[in-house]
Amino acid sequence: MSSSLFQLGRKKFLRAPQLEAKFTIKILMGLVILYFAGSFLFAGVVIYPALSKKFLEQDAISIINSFLVLIFAFELIIRYFLQQLPVTEIKSFLLLSIPKKRIIRNVLLRSLITIYNVIPFLLYLPISIAMFNDDYLLSQVFAWWVSLALLSLSINFITILVNKNNKVLATFVLVFIFVYVVEYYSETEILRSTGHFFDSLLAHPILVLLPASIFLGLYFITFKFLKININLEGSLVAKTGVANAERYNFLNVFGPHALFLKNDLRLIVRNIRPRNIVLASFLFLFYGLAFFPSIEYQSAFFIPFASIFITGGFLLTFGNYVPAWDSEYYPFLMCQNLSYKQYLDSKWRLMTFAVLVSTVLSIPYIYFGVDIYLMILSGAFFNIGLGTWITLYGGLLNKQPLKLNVKAKAFENTQAFSGKQFLMILPKMILPVLLYLIPAQVFNSTVGLITLASSGILGIIFKNQILNQMVKLFVKEKHQTLQAFTQK
Amino acid sequence: MIKTNSLTKIYGDKTALSIDQLEIPTGQSFGLVGNNGAGKTTFFSLLLDLIKASSGEIISNKIAVAISEEWKNFTSAFIDDSFLIGYLTPEEYFYFVGSLRGIDQKEIDLFLEAYADFFNDEILNQKKYLRDFSKGNQKKVGLVATFIGKPKVIILDEPFANLDPTTQIKLKQLIHKKSEDKELTLLISSHDLNHLTEVCNRIVLLEKGSVIMDKETTAKTLQELEDYFSA
Numbered sequence A: 001m002s003s004s005l006f007q008l009g010r011k012k013f014l015r016a017p018q019l020e021a022k023f024t025i026k027i028l029m030g031l032v033i034l035y036f037a038g039s040f041l042f043a044g045v046v047i048y049p050a051l052s053k054k055f056l057e058q059d060a061i062s063i064i065n066s067f068l069v070l071i072f073a074f075e076l077i078i079r080y081f082l083q084q085l086p087v088t089e090i091k092s093f094l095l096l097s098i099p100k101k102r103i104i105r106n107v108l109l110r111s112l113i114t115i116y117n118v119i120p121f122l123l124y125l126p127i128s129i130a131m132f133n134d135d136y137l138l139s140q141v142f143a144w145w146v147s148l149a150l151l152s153l154s155i156n157f158i159t160i161l162v163n164k165n166n167k168v169l170a171t172f173v174l175v176f177i178f179v180y181v182v183e184y185y186s187e188t189e190i191l192r193s194t195g196h197f198f199d200s201l202l203a204h205p206i207l208v209l210l211p212a213s214i215f216l217g218l219y220f221i222t223f224k225f226l227k228i229n230i231n232l233e234g235s236l237v238a239k240t241g242v243a244n245a246e247r248y249n250f251l252n253v254f255g256p257h258a259l260f261l262k263n264d265l266r267l268i269v270r271n272i273r274p275r276n277i278v279l280a281s282f283l284f285l286f287y288g289l290a291f292f293p294s295i296e297y298q299s300a301f302f303i304p305f306a307s308i309f310i311t312g313g314f315l316l317t318f319g320n321y322v323p324a325w326d327s328e329y330y331p332f333l334m335c336q337n338l339s340y341k342q343y344l345d346s347k348w349r350l351m352t353f354a355v356l357v358s359t360v361l362s363i364p365y366i367y368f369g370v371d372i373y374l375m376i377l378s379g380a381f382f383n384i385g386l387g388t389w390i391t392l393y394g395g396l397l398n399k400q401p402l403k404l405n406v407k408a409k410a411f412e413n414t415q416a417f418s419g420k421q422f423l424m425i426l427p428k429m430i431l432p433v434l435l436y437l438i439p440a441q442v443f444n445s446t447v448g449l450i451t452l453a454s455s456g457i458l459g460i461i462f463k464n465q466i467l468n469q470m471v472k473l474f475v476k477e478k479h480q481t482l483q484a485f486t487q488k
Numbered sequence B: 001m002i003k004t005n006s007l008t009k010i011y012g013d014k015t016a017l018s019i020d021q022l023e024i025p026t027g028q029s030f031g032l033v034g035n036n037g038a039g040k041t042t043f044f045s046l047l048l049d050l051i052k053a054s055s056g057e058i059i060s061n062k063i064a065v066a067i068s069e070e071w072k073n074f075t076s077a078f079i080d081d082s083f084l085i086g087y088l089t090p091e092e093y094f095y096f097v098g099s100l101r102g103i104d105q106k107e108i109d110l111f112l113e114a115y116a117d118f119f120n121d122e123i124l125n126q127k128k129y130l131r132d133f134s135k136g137n138q139k140k141v142g143l144v145a146t147f148i149g150k151p152k153v154i155i156l157d158e159p160f161a162n163l164d165p166t167t168q169i170k171l172k173q174l175i176h177k178k179s180e181d182k183e184l185t186l187l188i189s190s191h192d193l194n195h196l197t198e199v200c201n202r203i204v205l206l207e208k209g210s211v212i213m214d215k216e217t218t219a220k221t222l223q224e225l226e227d228y229f230s231a
Helices: A002-014 A019-054 A060-082 A090-094 A100-112 A115-133 A138-162 A166-186 A192-203 A205-237 A249-270 A272-291 A302-317 A324-335 A340-361 A363-368 A370-397 A419-442 A445-461 A463-486 B040-047 B090-100 B105-113 B135-146 B165-179 B193-199 B221-230
Strands: B002-011 B014-024 B029-033 B055-060 B075-078 B153-157 B185-189 B202-207 B210-216
Touching (some): A019 A115, A060 A115, A060 A138, A060 A192, A100 A138, A115 A138, A138 A205, A192 A205, A249 A272, A249 A340, A272 A340, A302 A340, A302 A370, A324 A463, A324 B075, A340 A463, A363 A370, A370 A463, A419 A445, A445 A463, B014 B202, B014 B210, B029 B040, B029 B193, B040 B055, B040 B153, B040 B185, B090 B105, B135 B153, B135 B165, B165 B193, B202 B221, B210 B221
Parallel strands (some): B029 B185, B075 B153, B153 B185
8 A cells, every 4th residue: 555655756757747857856866965964974973083082171062952952953944944844636535545644654754764764874873883983881871862863754754744834933043143142142952052961871771761751752743743734734725815905006106117017916815825935035144154254164165155145045945936837827928918127127126025024134144244245236136137137047048837726734744845946056156256256365355245246247247138038048048948837 | 800721730650630720701600619628628729829829820910929919909818717816806907908908987887887787786896806706707707808999800719617597698799799799709618518509600520639610500500519529
């Protein structure tokens, strides 16, 4: 039974409309995964001996323990955005005589077979081995490793539970950032005190029962959650909200572009998926906090990298899917008497507007130095002048339709922001870093800033020409895009 | 109005459509029948340049639809629900279509008044998004939207499907009224032989992509079609 459900998953992949593209992406994903796996393994092997050497008066393992909570939080966020639930066409099974329990068990089981669950082996196992060699008892090492593995797998279930709710994630992230900042500046131990638990695991290996019961508890909660959601599917459909009749007349100042801008605004406000994605792009604003405070990250590479991200969140999350946002009614648009140029131009304006807003919102970064804000500013220039076009270009070639208003269904992945999309972003991130880095290395950082900013200004100057090329590509791709978007 | 020359559409080794020559004069109400897979939607999609023809060409009002986009100025269509924007209210959708065809909101409001009977109080001022309407009511919106801006060519794929009986009758009356306009060319496909023979003055029967029958509608047409399909 389970194996036939597995087979369906395989067939779904092999018979998908864009198989070749999917293969290429899978291979690229494979390379990225190899890279990260290698990094984790490297970190796992190196960290324990390195810490032992550096901090002679402290236990290396208790330093690691105090950071575990950060690793887990990071893992949760990464999983939330990138991990996808294994989806088979659950709905069609509901009417067949397969016990619901079996379907759910299958989903949960398959959710465990994911690359993210290899982390305990790559990161924690080498540390455990190093501990064992360092005179820890087998029982201690075993309790420690098993606890971490179980907690990591618990996060797997938490991801499934949270996946349906962005508010939970937003609250979590905000609270976490708040606590982290308080801890950082007030020298109190809040998060780090969780390390004491892991310390006591080594003293009393029997405590492994605690993570074990958390894991089992979460398994059953997730099981129940999915079971209830299967049953509710039917009754959820009937729920419809009252339409929001906002006319957005203030957008009329944009003249002929107002028409499309209004629709885009409605698209974002009224559909679950775009709304989530725009919220996610807001989180990018805080990206700098991860890099700027710590001195070792103030390297030539990370500052331009982070600066681009701060103002470019919306580009990455929204721009990547132009015109896929309109995929549900693409045939309609292609039959209307609309100017492609105006259509694409209004998308450009929307993205530009978002960059401008994030540039203003990122003013507090001046706290970390005027230099850093200048970096963000020139990054914003790049994002407006070139970043927008690069994302649009990628979007025009994207042939993956989007379901706009996917309601929170237990078995459908509501996150359009998957690992595959992340992969398409990488080239856009590397170009600006090079634009800054090369002149900054050859001359000085001011020249780097000027080069980066002027590359963006060039993009703005030649906007018309670039736009015309985009329109040409848009027309060229029309039939292929139509075909892909209408495939259900 | 519309002329096609040796039009074919081939998917792999399967011919979806192969029409030697077809001419639809201005003002005609052109009906298309055929079983599933006969090529009706393929034909309409070609007319709207939604798919590329494997060979041949379509000339609509002297414009080759595969080359120029000018045909969009005088053509409107409702093929399926991908012609609706789910997150708009019906009013917003009508305004959007209107502004694409150069008609402002006030004119649209006036225009919609004429369809109050057809809407049967189920469409306007409902404070609902299109995606939350029933299939039938969605179709009403899509159909009426094709009339905005006095197009010269209107293409309707299965307009009667999903409509309740009352609305089907009202739609027939509506199409009759529209076809009095001798400037308007109407292309309609349907599985409902009764309706189609009532509203169209010419019927073309497609079978496996080829034209099997092409006749002016007469009193006998319905019987002939029924004979064909029951054979």
